[in-house]
Amino acid sequence: xxxxxxxxxxxxxxxxxxxxxxxxxxxxxxxxxxxxxxxxxxxxxxxxxxxxxxxxxxxxxxxxxxxxxxxxxxxxxxxxxxxxxxxxxxxxxxxxxxxxxxxxxxxxxxxxxxxxxxxxxxxxxxxxxxxxxxxxxxxxxxxxxxxxxxxxxxxxxxxxxxxxxxxxxxxxxxxxxxxxxxxxxxxxxxxxxxxxxxxxxxxxxxxxxxxxxxxxxxxxxxxxxxxxxxxxxxxxxxxxxxxxxxxxxxxxxxxxxxxxxxxxxxxxxxxxxxxxxxxxxxxxxxxxxxxxxxxxxxxxxxxxxxxxxxxxxxxxxxxxxxxxxxxxxxxxxxxxxxxxxxxxxxxxxxxxxxxxxxxxxxxxxxxxxxxxxxxxxxxxxxxxxxxxxxxxxxxxxxxxxxxxxxxxxxxxxxxxxxxxxxxxxxxxxxxxxxxxxxxxxx
Amino acid sequence: xxxxxxxxxxxxxxxxxxxxxxxxxxxxxxxxxxxxxxxxxxxxxxxxxxxxxxxxxxxxxxxxxxxxxxxxxxxxxxxxxxxxxxxxxxxxxxxxxxxxxxxxxxxxxxxxxxxxxxxxxxxxxxxxxxxxxxxxxxxxxxxxxxxxxxxxxxxxxxxxxxxxxxxxxxxxxxxxxxxxxxxxxxxxxxxxxxxxxxxxxxxxxxxxxxxxxxxxxxxxxxxxxxxxxxxxxxxxxxxxxxxxxxxxxxxxxxxxxxxxxxxxxxxxxxxxxxxxxxxxxxxxxxxxxxxxxxxxxxxxxxxxxxxxxxxxxxxxxxxxxxxxxxxxxxxxxxxxxxxxxxxxxxxxxx
Numbered sequence: 001x002x003x004x005x006x007x008x009x010x011x012x013x014x015x016x017x018x019x020x021x022x023x024x025x026x027x028x029x030x031x032x033x034x035x036x037x038x039x040x041x042x043x044x045x046x047x048x049x050x051x052x053x054x055x056x057x058x059x060x061x062x063x064x065x066x067x068x069x070x071x072x073x074x075x076x077x078x079x080x081x082x083x084x085x086x087x088x089x090x091x092x093x094x095x096x097x098x099x100x101x102x103x104x105x106x107x108x109x110x111x112x113x114x115x116x117x118x119x120x121x122x123x124x125x126x127x128x129x130x131x132x133x134x135x136x137x138x139x140x141x142x143x144x145x146x147x148x149x150x151x152x153x154x155x156x157x158x159x160x161x162x163x164x165x166x167x168x169x170x171x172x173x174x175x176x177x178x179x180x181x182x183x184x185x186x187x188x189x190x191x192x193x194x195x196x197x198x199x200x201x202x203x204x205x206x207x208x209x210x211x212x213x214x215x216x217x218x219x220x221x222x223x224x225x226x227x228x229x230x231x232x233x234x235x236x237x238x239x240x241x242x243x244x245x246x247x248x249x250x251x252x253x254x255x256x257x258x259x260x261x262x263x264x265x266x267x268x269x270x271x272x273x274x275x276x277x278x279x280x281x282x283x284x285x286x287x288x289x290x291x292x293x294x295x296x297x298x299x300x301x302x303x304x305x306x307x308x309x310x311x312x313x314x315x316x317x318x319x320x321x322x323x324x325x326x327x328x329x330x331x332x333x334x335x336x337x338x339x340x341x342x343x344x345x346x347x348x349x350x351x352x353x354x355x356x357x358x359x360x361x362x363x364x365x366x367x368x369x370x371x372x373x374x375x376x377x378x379x380x381x382x383x384x385x386x387x388x389x390x391x392x393x394x395x396x397x398x399x400x401x402x403x404x405x406x407x408x409x410x411x412x413x414x415x416x417x418x419x420x421x422x423x424x425x426x427x428x429x430x431x432x433x434x435x436x437x438x439x440x441x442x
Numbered sequence: 443x444x445x446x447x448x449x450x451x452x453x454x455x456x457x458x459x460x461x462x463x464x465x466x467x468x469x470x471x472x473x474x475x476x477x478x479x480x481x482x483x484x485x486x487x488x489x490x491x492x493x494x495x496x497x498x499x500x501x502x503x504x505x506x507x508x509x510x511x512x513x514x515x516x517x518x519x520x521x522x523x524x525x526x527x528x529x530x531x532x533x534x535x536x537x538x539x540x541x542x543x544x545x546x547x548x549x550x551x552x553x554x555x556x557x558x559x560x561x562x563x564x565x566x567x568x569x570x571x572x573x574x575x576x577x578x579x580x581x582x583x584x585x586x587x588x589x590x591x592x593x594x595x596x597x598x599x600x601x602x603x604x605x606x607x608x609x610x611x612x613x614x615x616x617x618x619x620x621x622x623x624x625x626x627x628x629x630x631x632x633x634x635x636x637x638x639x640x641x642x643x644x645x646x647x648x649x650x651x652x653x654x655x656x657x658x659x660x661x662x663x664x665x666x667x668x669x670x671x672x673x674x675x676x677x678x679x680x681x682x683x684x685x686x687x688x689x690x691x692x693x694x695x696x697x698x699x700x701x702x703x704x705x706x707x708x709x710x711x712x713x714x715x716x717x718x719x720x721x722x723x724x725x726x727x728x729x730x731x732x733x734x735x736x737x738x739x740x741x742x743x744x745x746x747x748x749x750x751x752x753x754x755x756x757x758x759x760x761x762x763x764x765x766x767x768x769x770x771x772x773x774x775x776x777x778x779x780x781x782x783x784x785x786x787x788x789x790x791x792x
Contacts, residue, residue, distance in 0.1 A: 056682070060685075061682055061685045061686065081688045081690045082688040082689075084688070085687055086688070089686070090686035092682060092683055097543065098679055098680070099540075099543070099545070099728075100732070100733055101675070101732070101734065102734070105675065105732075105734050109679070110687065112672070112673075112676050112687045112688045113687065115672065117670075117673070120671065121672065165687065165688075
């Protein structure tokens with residue numbers, strides 16, 4: 001098996017002939033496994049195959065018999081819980097029966113293993129918890145009551161708790177259960193990022209083979225407590241094996257819907273023009289449109305007026321039709337207060353960004369994707385439909401502080417990022433437009 | 443539907459609020475009673491307290507005025523007893539609710555109170571037994587009842603908290619039926635009223651000796667809970683999660699149960715069964731400050747002490763004869779609890 005060929009220094013958890021029985025029934029039967037740094041391992045199997053039990057045994061939560069069970073130098077069935085908890089964190093299935101703790105209090109409990117017996121979390125521990133919430137873009141949930149959160153938010157909070165505890169190794173019991181279509185991919189993408197960025201070892205029970213195919217480096221098939229196959233994802237997940245595992249004939253079909261981020265044509269089709277307010281994003285975009293008269297652009301431009309160094313008003317201009325109207329203006333004439341949006345402007349923006357009108361367009365410009373969109377307001381409802389179009393490229397104007405959040409939220413793959421202040425900004429955008437046009441033509 | 447909880451970033455202010463309430467209540471309770479003692483006398487006695495206590499300690503009672511005698515020998519020990527018992531009952535209630543992950547659990551869930559009551563009744567029936575023996579019987583029987591519940595849970599060999607609750611019910615009802623048997627055989631003119639009155643709870647027998655015996659147990663118990671208060675948060679998530687987060691739940695739970703059973707047993711043994719404090723007070727604090735035991739434990743202690751002081755004040759001054767304390771706490775506690783249930787509808791656990 002190819003998993004045996006790794007560097008032994010990177011070995012985090014291993015077991016040899018692990019057995020677990022409950023009331024004379026064998027739940028796990030001679031399971032031997034090794035888990036290494038940086039791996040995303042998916043555990044597939046039917047209900048009752050022993051996936052959750054295996055995780056519990058590896059954590060030492062359930063007592064098991066084995067020839068060898070070692071977690072980074074300690075034995076989970078014999079060691080102190082604190083020692084184990086410092087080396088591996090666990091995300092249980094989302095559950096409700098807890099006191100109505102604030103989300104931050106739930107997250108900070110991840111620090112338990114690092115506190116003394118009588119310890120309570122310090123200001124630094126709370127800061128660490130807040131940092132992780134920030135990293136997962138859920139800072140706004142901090143003071144919400146855990147029990148009142150939605151399924152996806154709960155899962156993110158439990159994941160944050162695990163990350164606060166340790167990133168070395170994270171075990172998850174069906175992390176995508178009860179989540180909606182997008183949140184499943186969102187959670188898995190976060191986990192994948194941990195593997196790549198921090199070298200975490202992620203072991204997750206999954207119910208959907210497609211999720212494993214998309215994210216896992218390695219797949220373990222478990223049937224009636226026995227390991228049926230263990231190895232590299234593509235090698236293990238044959239139709240024959242999966243059909244045998246689930247007892248349902250499984251084949252591949254391109255007719256099914258699946259998220260775009262996994263499709264090769266999606267990579268690199270978005271250019272993010274990054275610049276702070278007033279650095280000339282809109283001006284640059286106008287210049288690009290001027291220079292490429294032969295291309296068909298669509299989308300929305302929002303040139304603005306400035307007062308006292310701040311944006312005072314902005315105009316919405318539909319690139320396709322050339323129509324423009326006042327979009328938003330500050331409440332007070334001295335340039336203070338929130339923007340008041342005009343209904344004509346909003347109507348124009350709606351039309352300019354409606355996905356069903358852009359099929360023939362070569363490039364869609366969105367000026368700009370800001371904090372409003374991150375809160376699912378503003379242009380947000382249009383962005384995913386626009387991205388789903390096969391042909392057009394996208395140029396989004398974005399402020400520097402939210403680039404990563406925008407990439408994560410719309411699951412952009414290999415976005416081209418161009419700072420508007422770069423000397424060669426225009427030529428880089430030009431290259432993006434030309435190179436992709438070639439790809440489309442061939 | 444946003445429901446925010448306050449994350450207490452200014453705990454000092456909250457502590458000061460609860461402590462202030464406690465001190466004010468304690469001060470006003472010293473005026474209440476059958477003898478009128480003016481505020482000036484109370485203040486004066488407070489100032490002279492160390493000197494007076496020294497003279498009391500050497501048995502020089504004749505140096506004291508009548509007012510000072512009332513305050514020093516009757517009211518102060520009684521106030522202190524109310525504080526200590528209120529603190530003990532409500533803190534162990536808070537701990538039990540956390541341990542059993544159930545906000546409606548009261549500290550006598552494992553049969554402590556039933557055991558104590560049976561023990562006290564037994565003590566009252568025994569010929570020639572004095573109050574010390576009654577208390578000792580009560581304390582020992584209370585611990586036996588909890589021990590029985592724990593032993594049964596151990597025999598069933600399940601680490602689930604629900605099993606403990608069930609064995610607690612078994613043990614509690616067993617001791618309750620023993621208690622009923624004692625009531626039927628008791629002499630209806632002398633012993634039965636004594637048993638009934640004892641069960642309803644009272645602080646009227648308070649003396650310095652009782653109070654000082656009680657203090658160390660409650661104090662040590664409180665310190666233990668205070669130290670473990672963050673661990674209690676983790677325990678309240680349930681065993682698998684507690685284990686994954688690095689806490690071994692079984693040993694810690696048993697230890698905390700034993701400590702709180704001790705606290706409840708000494709409280710019930712010294713002043714009878716005082717209902718509602720252990721159930722309602724943690725509940726009130728949880729509604730105000732959220733379920734985090736970091737604040738819940740100290741604030742429950744202070745509010746519990748305040749509540750019992752007020753209840754005792756009502757008990758000794760509402761009617762010409764003294765009302766049983768357990769009745770007053772129920773009378774005050776039940777409406778508060780009903781109101782809380784109503785106010786928290788559609789939220790959290792209700």
